[in-house]
Amino acid sequence: MKKTGAQLIWEVLVHEGVDTVFGYPGGTILPAYDALLDYPIRHVLVRHEQGAAHMADGYSRATGRVGVAIGTSGPGSTNLVTGIATAMMDSSPIVCITANVSSAAIGSDAFQETDVTGITLPITKHNYLVTRTEDIVPSLREAFYIARSGRPGPVLVDIAKDALQRSIEFEWDDTPVRLPGYRPNLRAMPEEYERAIEMINSARRPLILAGHGVMMSNAMDTLRRFVDKTNIPVAMTLLGLGGFPASHPLNLGMMGMHGEAWVNTAIQEADLLLAFGMRFDDRVTGNLKTYAVNARKIHIEIDPSEINKNVRVDVGIVGDLRETLEELLPKVAEGDRSEWINYITDLKGDSAVRDIQQLPDTGHLYAAHVINDLWRLTAGKAVIVTDVGQHQMWEAQYYKHDYPRKLITSGGLGTMGFALPAALGAKLGLPDEEVWVIVGDGGFQMTAAELSTCAQEGAKINVAVINNGFLGMVRQWQEFFYNRRYSATPMRSPDFVKLAEAHGLTGLRCTTRGDIEQVVAEARATEGTVVIDFRVEQEDAVYPMVPAGADLHAMIRRPYSPLVETSDDPAK
Amino acid sequence: MQQTFMVYVEDKPGVLNRVASLFRRRSFNIESLTVGHTETPGVSRMTVVMDTDDMTARRVEANLYKLVNVLRVENIAHKRSVIRDLVLLKVRATFETRPQIFQIVEVFQGRVVDVTGETVIIEVTGTEEKIDSAIEVLNPYGIIEMVRTGMVAMGCGDDTPSVNPEFVHASAVAPGPVQ
Numbered sequence: 001m002k003k004t005g006a007q008l009i010w011e012v013l014v015h016e017g018v019d020t021v022f023g024y025p026g027g028t029i030l031p032a033y034d035a036l037l038d039y040p041i042r043h044v045l046v047r048h049e050q051g052a053a054h055m056a057d058g059y060s061r062a063t064g065r066v067g068v069a070i071g072t073s074g075p076g077s078t079n080l081v082t083g084i085a086t087a088m089m090d091s092s093p094i095v096c097i098t099a100n101v102s103s104a105a106i107g108s109d110a111f112q113e114t115d116v117t118g119i120t121l122p123i124t125k126h127n128y129l130v131t132r133t134e135d136i137v138p139s140l141r142e143a144f145y146i147a148r149s150g151r152p153g154p155v156l157v158d159i160a161k162d163a164l165q166r167s168i169e170f171e172w173d174d175t176p177v178r179l180p181g182y183r184p185n186l187r188a189m190p191e192e193y194e195r196a197i198e199m200i201n202s203a204r205r206p207l208i209l210a211g212h213g214v215m216m217s218n219a220m221d222t223l224r225r226f227v228d229k230t231n232i233p234v235a236m237t238l239l240g241l242g243g244f245p246a247s248h249p250l251n252l253g254m255m256g257m258h259g260e261a262w263v264n265t266a267i268q269e270a271d272l273l274l275a276f277g278m279r280f281d282d283r284v285t286g287n288l289k290t291y292a293v294n295a296r297k298i299h300i301e302i303d304p305s306e307i308n309k310n311v312r313v314d315v316g317i318v319g320d321l322r323e324t325l326e327e328l329l330p331k332v333a334e335g336d337r338s339e340w341i342n343y344i345t346d347l348k349g350d351s352a353v354r355d356i357q358q359l360p361d362t363g364h365l366y367a368a369h370v371i372n373d374l375w376r377l378t379a380g381k382a383v384i385v386t387d388v389g390q391h392q393m394w395e396a397q398y399y400k401h402d403y404p405r406k407l408i409t410s411g412g413l414g415t416m417g418f419a420l421p422a423a424l425g426a427k428l429g430l431p432d433e434e435v436w437v438i439v440g441d442g443g444f445q446m447t448a449a450e451l452s453t454c455a456q457e458g459a460k461i462n463v464a465v466i467n468n469g470f471l472g473m474v475r476q477w478q479e480f481f482y483n484r485r486y487s488a489t490p491m492r493s494p495d496f497v498k499l500a501e502a503h504g505l506t507g508l509r510c511t512t513r514g515d516i517e518q519v520v521a522e523a524r525a526t527e528g529t530v531v532i533d534f535r536v537e538q539e540d541a542v543y544p545m546v547p548a549g550a551d552l553h554a555m556i557r558r559p560y561s562p563l564v565e566t567s568d569d570p571a572k
Numbered sequence: 573m574q575q576t577f578m579v580y581v582e583d584k585p586g587v588l589n590r591v592a593s594l595f596r597r598r599s600f601n602i603e604s605l606t607v608g609h610t611e612t613p614g615v616s617r618m619t620v621v622m623d624t625d626d627m628t629a630r631r632v633e634a635n636l637y638k639l640v641n642v643l644r645v646e647n648i649a650h651k652r653s654v655i656r657d658l659v660l661l662k663v664r665a666t667f668e669t670r671p672q673i674f675q676i677v678e679v680f681q682g683r684v685v686d687v688t689g690e691t692v693i694i695e696v697t698g699t700e701e702k703i704d705s706a707i708e709v710l711n712p713y714g715i716i717e718m719v720r721t722g723m724v725a726m727g728c729g730d731d732t733p734s735v736n737p738e739f740v741h742a743s744a745v746a747p748g749p750v751q
Contacts, residue, residue, distance in 0.1 A: 121590060122597045126640045129586070146640060181582060181643040305634035308627060 026072025053083020150184025213277015
């Protein structure tokens with residue numbers, strides 16, 4: 001049966017089980033949009049292609065399936081770039097389909113021509129420039145396979161317009177994709193397992209560092225059994241949160257720059273680190289020269305290039321985390337680590353008295369209160385999509401994730417503007433889940449145009465804007481390291497309530513702690529997307545904090561004394 | 573130390589760019605990179621030379637394997653191998669100096685491939701060191717133009733790597749323990 005190249009795109013997507021795509025039409029991609037009307041795929045019209053890539057990313061992280069973003073040539077392609085880089089850094093499987101000018105015009109600087117395969121080469125797992133209709137199906141099938149296998153990541157397929165327009169004889173071929181140079185399923189040698197087991201069984205102060213890979217390989221249950229058997233406490237990376245229940249007695253919480261003080265101390269005093277599907281990011285390690293110098297290290301990781309990249313390890317096991325843990329599990333000994341666990345528990349005492357939740361209610365609104373209450377009111381079951389900055393760290397500290405894939409955040413690239421579009425993608429992927437955005441006033445305004453997409457799609461998400469009138473995290477760095485010289489961080493914002501209303505959505509405002517419960521209840525009861533403007537303390541800071549590049553144990557702690565009040569505070 | 577990678581890649585558009593981009597992106601410094609066809613149709617072979625320690629060399633290898641079009645990588649730094657470079661030199665050669673130059677070419681087992689009234693073009697192959705010394709000796713006569721191919725390498729003996737083994741063991745890619 002004859003099909004146009006444009007139809008072939010949708011043929012592949014239907015076969016791949018894609019039900020929703022996020023995109024924006026334009027000149028060169030027009031044939032694909034024309035053909036789309038005849039296929040059972042929901043198209044979400046974004047307001048900027050960056051939003052399309054983030055939505056595909058959010059969809060993917062929420063569902064575990066491959067997300068799809070679509071853009072036209074030129075600016076339609078370049079606008080995807082930030083979203084692709086975000087997905088790359090966080091190993092998120094998305095496929096971006098772009099059209100380019102006709103093959104004869106490629107290289108001539110034609111109208112809306114851009115070398116998007118060149119631009120995205122270092123920020124994709126792989127990419128394709130397709131100039132022949134015959135290559136569309138194989139390239140797209142490979143793209144889906146590459147995106148989701150091994151260490152997942154974004155793949156871009158750029159298709160020349162004439163290849164979309166031409167028709168060829170087509171019959172679906174189910175032969176598995178064969179890529180001779182692509183080996184996503186590496187396994188380690190038996191000797192490596194034996195050395196790891198010996199180290200685990202002889203360790204007195206071991207610590208598991210659980211990363212994103214736990215969820216990527218569906219190792220949640222295996223990890224839990226591993227921990228229950230060995231009694232090794234677990235520290236989490238930001239992207240790992242939810243991979244091991246926060247309420248588990250051996251879950252210590254988050255590590256790193258804004259990790260819990262006892263976690264960082266435990267890392268520095270451990271005699272064995274078990275790095276499970278994490279990559280020793282600089283935000284996790286601090287100064288590498290003083291990082292966990294007393295500990296031997298075992299690194300289990302699917303990507304061989306991550307082993308010995310930042311931290312030199314004693315055993316590197318390349319492979320799927322779940323399979324590797326299943327292999328280790330019968331051979332590791334049951335352990336009594338009570339001395340070590342009690343030691344860590346004692347460290348927590350000091351942090352508890354500094355905790356903002358313990359401070360008397362002054363009537364002021366703190367972001368940590370908002371997030372802690374939100375956790376309580378949603379019973380920790382909502383899908384939380386955060387942006388980047390202070391609110392992101394407070395979310396990580398105060399929303400206790402017991403369930404996997406319920407925290408979606410831009411970890412590696414730290415992309416402001418990620419949250420709102422990613423949340424819409426997550427909601428459309430999981431329509432029955434309650435989805436909350438937690439976003440700063442700065443990041444919200446970067447992609448607030450997607451409110452319009454939420455309205456058009458009739459999607460119900462709740463947006464908690466943590467509005468402190470500053471680019472909060474940058475302000476905090478200025479406070480700590482630049483002598484409070486607030487250069488370009490005070491930010492004037494529009495009235496977010498009216499902004500929501502202008503989109504035909506609901507806007508709410510909350511200025512005191514006592515109102516949080518009521519406003520959250522109202523938002524949850526309201527149909528359609530709701531924006532809540534939480535007017536929080538302007539100059540609060542995230543504690544503890546390991547300054548960039550400092551030793552992990554050199555943390556700035558929250559002072560015992562009352563919190564900083566803003567200058568225009570009437571109570572002062 | 574000098575690390576020499578033999579890299580088998582699929583002969584597809586943009587593959588050289590992918591490899592070069594990887595080295596640039598990870599700040600790996602290439603000393604020399606050559607590419608050409610192999611005995612297998614559709615497969616090209618690169619020889620990449622860089623000056624770095626074994627740890628970085630392992631990272632390079634692992635990163636090269638991440639490229640979908642890379643079929644096989646082998647570092648022959650610690651193996652017996654033949655490494656060759658080729659240079660073309662256009663040297664000023666007058667009636668008086670020409671015999672001396674010819675003699676030097678003979679010593680280096682090179683060839684004179686073009687002669688004009690005032691110049692000769694000389695071709696020398698060999699190790700990098702041999703070519704460096706040929707250039708040094710010929711320099712006083714006046715080198716007008718020079719081009720080098722960069723190094724090509726081949727491991728000695730029978731353990732010829734297959735272009736694309738079915739399964740590469742992870743530990744062949746993942747570095748071992750650090751002492």
